[in-house]
Amino acid sequence: MENKIRKIKGGYTLVEMLFYIALFSVLALAIITSLISMTKAFRVTTAQADLVQSSAVMERISREIRQAYEIISISANDLKLNAKDESDNNKTVEFLLFGSNLQLIENNVFTGDLNSSNIQITALSFTEITTPAGKAVKASLSVKSVRDATGRIENFYNTVVLRGDY
């Protein structure tokens, strides 16, 4: 009779309960750690995307140097060039490191920051190279993302010959 009641109520034995609790807690643990590392992964990917995007800054610097025909002034954090615009008029282009932003100054008027607000320029360096045939500028750029908790700094290097006087 007692046995019959236990069967009808459908109770679990202690061993059964222990087994299921252990199984579910292992699975729950796996899911929670996965979710945590996924959140971390997405944060890393975002920061990484910022860094990839900052290669556009180096691309812009390279392009302006390539099109220029004369260096007006050059220092580690400031480069001013003489170039021609689309309608062949003279123009000046200046790259200036201001705090952690890289300013683009065209015809002595501030055009805007080349880096997006999520990117900080931690170091910038311009070096002039003179050859018998012309001039070139060696540029190096260090960037980091404000969304990167580890604060990793990535470097871009380039050297560009001024094609305007080649």
Added chain:
Amino acid sequence: MKTVGSLEKLRGFMMVEILIVISIIVVSVLAALAVAQKSIYLSRQSLHQSQAAFLLEEGAEAVRIARDNAWVNVSSLNLSTDYYLSFSGGTWTLSTSPSGIDIFTRKIIFSSAYRDANEDLISSGALDSQTRLATIDVSWLEGGQTFSKTIQFYLADIFS
């Protein structure tokens, strides 16, 4: 007795159902995790690809600068030998001592250039001692795998 049997069955059935549901959830979360890890790997790789592209561009310009300084800077180099760039004395110079830039290694190899009867560059023909074929290779190690990017271009003695 019939009710007892069906309740027993029901209990077992619910347990199996729950197990299946949980294992589906676990598998899908693990799959999403694998995707997230792959995305980190790929985004890291894309950054390195763009950094390597700039290093290649710099390598090509640096070799041209060495040529502009004096053709002998290029013509005196051994063919099929690894050269590395170094910046010293305000200009780029080539040397055989290995050097790296962050995680990257940049090698330059020179080989002979040949021309046909029309003075066009071809892969075999009359040797042109005033021209070299430069091959620049930027390689880096990532996740135990070596990646590399290469460009090739001709360099001629146009300034002397």
